[in-house]
Amino acid sequence: QVQLVESGGGLVQPGGSLRLSCAASGFTFSLYAMSWYRQTPGKERELVARIGSLGGSTNYADSVKGRFGISRDNAKKMVYLQMNSLKPGDTAVYYCNAVNGPTRSYWGQGTQVTVSS
Numbered sequence: 706q707v708q709l710v711e712s713g714g715g716l717v718q719p720g721g722s723l724r725l726s727c728a729a730s731g732f733t734f735s736l737y738a739m740s741w742y743r744q745t746p747g748k749e750r751e752l753v754a755r756i757g758s759l760g761g762s763t764n765y766a767d768s769v770k771g772r773f774g775i776s777r778d779n780a781k782k783m784v785y786l787q788m789n790s791l792k793p794g795d796t797a798v799y800y801c802n803a804v805n806g807p808t809r810s811y812w813g814q815g816t817q818v819t820v821s822s
Contacts, residue, residue: 707731707811709801714816717791721820725786727801727813735759737805739777739784743797743818750800754786758805768794791820 713725725741740755754765754775763775774787784801801813 707803709803709811709813711799711801711813711816714799714818716819716821718822719792719820721791722787722789723791723818725788725799725801725816725818727784727786729782729784729801729803732803732809732811734782734803735779737803737809739775740802740804741775741784741786742800742802743795744800744815745797753799756784788818791818793820796820 708730710728711725713723715723717723736758738755738757741753742750743753744750752766753769754763754773756763756775756777760777765773772788772790777784788795796819798815798817800815803811
């Protein structure tokens with residue numbers, strides 16, 4: 706069955722760094738664009754970063770440009786989110802998403818990131 710399993714979240718001080726990982730299984734990973742979303746209570750889930758199926762294209766939310774980097778390893782079926790210069794406003798549950806067309810979209814269970822002193 707399809708699985709996306711996030712890891713790497715935790716508590717970090719402002720200005721610190723974290724690297725999130727997402728392990729995929731149960732589908733042809735290299736055919737899917739991969740994204741990281743985040744959500745805070747009472748707010749809609751928002752796109753943080755996306756990477757194309759072959760890793761050649763990336764795009765980022767304006768709020769994280771220059772601080773976050775998304776990457777993938779198709780051989781390992783992994784996608785990563787390197788988060789630097791973290792701010793309290795980055796506190797959220799971060800979700801991994803895989804998409805291929807309008808009808809194939811999978812989600813992980815999320816990992817909590819808390820930025821606080």
